[in-house]
Structures are given as C-alpha cells and as structure tokens.
Amino acid sequence: MIGEPLTFGGYRKENSKYKVLGFPLEATTTFREGTKWGPYEIRRASTYIEFRSSLTGLDVDEIGFDDLGDVAPVLGNLRESLKALEGILKGVNGVPITLGGEHSLTYAAVKALRPECLLILDAHLDLRDECMGQKWTHATWLRRLTEELELRVIVAGARAYVREEVEYAKKKGIKIITEPSLVSENISRCKDLYLSLDMDFFDPALAPGVSNPEPGGYSFNDYLTILQSLYKVELAGMDVVELSPPYDPSGVTAVLAARAIVEAVAANEL
Ligand SMILES: [Mn+2]
Numbered sequence: 001m002i003g004e005p006l007t008f009g010g011y012r013k014e015n016s017k018y019k020v021l022g023f024p025l026e027a028t029t030t031f032r033e034g035t036k037w038g039p040y041e042i043r044r045a046s047t048y049i050e051f052r053s054s055l056t057g058l059d060v061d062e063i064g065f066d067d068l069g070d071v072a073p074v075l076g077n078l079r080e081s082l083k084a085l086e087g088i089l090k091g092v093n094g095v096p097i098t099l100g101g102e103h104s105l106t107y108a109a110v111k112a113l114r115p116e117c118l119l120i121l122d123a124h125l126d127l128r129d130e131c132m133g134q135k136w137t138h139a140t141w142l143r144r145l146t147e148e149l150e151l152r153v154i155v156a157g158a159r160a161y162v163r164e165e166v167e168y169a170k171k172k173g174i175k176i177i178t179e180p181s182l183v184s185e186n187i188s189r190c191k192d193l194y195l196s197l198d199m200d201f202f203d204p205a206l207a208p209g210v211s212n213p214e215p216g217g218y219s220f221n222d223y224l225t226i227l228q229s230l231y232k233v234e235l236a237g238m239d240v241v242e243l244s245p246p247y248d249p250s251g252v253t254a255v256l257a258a259r260a261i262v263e264a265v266a267a268n269e270l
Contacts, residue, residue: 005069006040008099008261010047013064017094018265022070023085025101027078028137032211034244038257039070039099041245046258053266055224060262063269066094073101078136082108089113089237095268097261100241102211104141106196110149115236117152117190119183121226122198123214125158125176127165138211138242146172154186156226157201160214180222184229192234197223197260198242199253207256209248223260227267235268 004011008020022039029035051060071088073081085105089096089112098109103126110118120126124139127146131139146153154175169176175186187193200210203217240257248254 006043006047007067008043008046008065009051009061009067012067014066016064016066018063018065019092019094019096020065020067020099021088021092021096022099023073023101023105024070025073025081025105027073027076027081027102028104028134029102029211030132030137030139032244032247034246035100035102035211035242037245038101038241038243041248041251041254042099042240042243042257043067045251045254046261049255049258049262051262053263055227055263056266056270058266058269060266063265065097068092078104085109086112095235096237098237098239100239100243102138103196103198103241104136104138105241106239107141107145109237109239110145110151110194113194113237115151115192115194117154117187117193118196119187119193120153120155120196120198121157121201121223122155122196123157123160123200123217124198124212125155125161125165125169127168127174128162129164143168146174152190154183156180156183157218159216180218180225183226187229187233190233192236193230194236195230195238195264197238197240199240199257200242202256207253209244209253211242211244220256220259224263227263230264230267231270235264238264
C-alpha cells in the first residue's frame, strides 16, 4: 500500500476506546442526495483540524481515535443495511462513533447498544408513520425504533415537523426541547446515553451541506452548551449523520461535524 488509509484524525490509536466506523448509507434520502460521501469528508476534514477541545481544554489527540474503517451498506436495501451495522456494532468493544450516512442508521446503533437514553439533536422528529408511502426511511426510523424498544428519548433542536409526530411523541413520552440549557435536567438521571447528531440541527448558514436544511437552527455554542450536560452521563455511543458533501462546497459542514465529535469525546472524558 502507498501511504496510509484515511482515518479519523489521520492516524489510528488502537488502544483508544473511541471506535470510529464509517457507514456510507444512502438508501432513502428524500431531498438532497450525497450522504454516502459523509464518512469520507468527515475523515478528510478531521485530518486538518486541531484536536484541542475548546469546551474543556482537553487535548483529544492524547485520547485519540481507533478508526475501524467502513461498514458496507447493502446496496439499495435499508433494512439489510441496518442489520449489517447492528451486527458489527454489537461486536465493538468501546464507544462506537458512527460517521453517516443517512439518519436511519441510528436505529441500528441503538438496537445494538441498548442505552437507557437517546439524545437526538435534529431539526426534525423523524416520527412519521410513513414517508412517501414507505415505512422504513430516514424520516421514520425513530417511529420504528420507539415502537419496538422502551427507552427515554429526548430530541433537542426540532423545528420542522407535522402534528402526527407531535401527538405520537406526547403519547410515547418523547421529550422535545428547543432551549439548549434545558437538556441537562432531562438527561441528568440517565445511566448511559447515546448521542445522535443530525447536522441539520445547526443553522443552515453554519452547516449548509445537509440533506434537508431547515432555517432557524442552532449554533456551535448551543451544541457546546448541550455537551456540558453530558459531563456526568456515560456516553454509550454517538453518530453524526445527514451530512451531504455535494451541498457543502466550502467544506465547513464537514469541519463542523469533525469538531463536534472531538468536543463530544472531550465532554465524555472530563
Ligand atoms: Mn433531520
């Protein structure tokens, strides 16, 4: 082999508990395509940024990441793809960080890891019963997951949804939070927590390269505020999803995604 394969951070630290996996899933994107290029661009951006955490002052380079490479989705088949990821994540010893890929991958990750709490940062609720006539899509995965599993779900940042989703959320006790500082009181009693970051949580002015941009989003500082509420909660795993590199011509959305991972690890280490 000539040179080194592209890894998160540019090198592999095999004794790190943070196991990075790419999952270039693109089976059901409904608007702007390109999520299958997400893992590549997040890794590429990660090799050009500093790993010192601005939130905690920790040098995340010292903790490092063990990048295990990509899990291959099954071409055009969402459910088989999800089974593949679930099987792989069940065998990962550590804290898996999955680089997406469309948001439906969180279904597989939560099924594999079974955390007590699921914190989702997302402009959307993904709680429709169907999307464009389909039960299994990137806009319905949380409905399927919460039909199947009992877990505490908190969604922060949602601002684009339909009544059906809000009614279902109420019925299931799914918390919808719009104020970042209120995340803390809702997760403080979680034994462990899985964090899913949909890049459309951020304002499209800061993160234009996403599949379904929604105006009125959040800032990086809002994200850091939310991470402060994770200091005392164990991170079971994390994913960053819905990045769409073809709509990210400046590359800043990929940089933001990479930075978001560094800060989340720092928050968990503090
Ligand atoms: Mn979304």
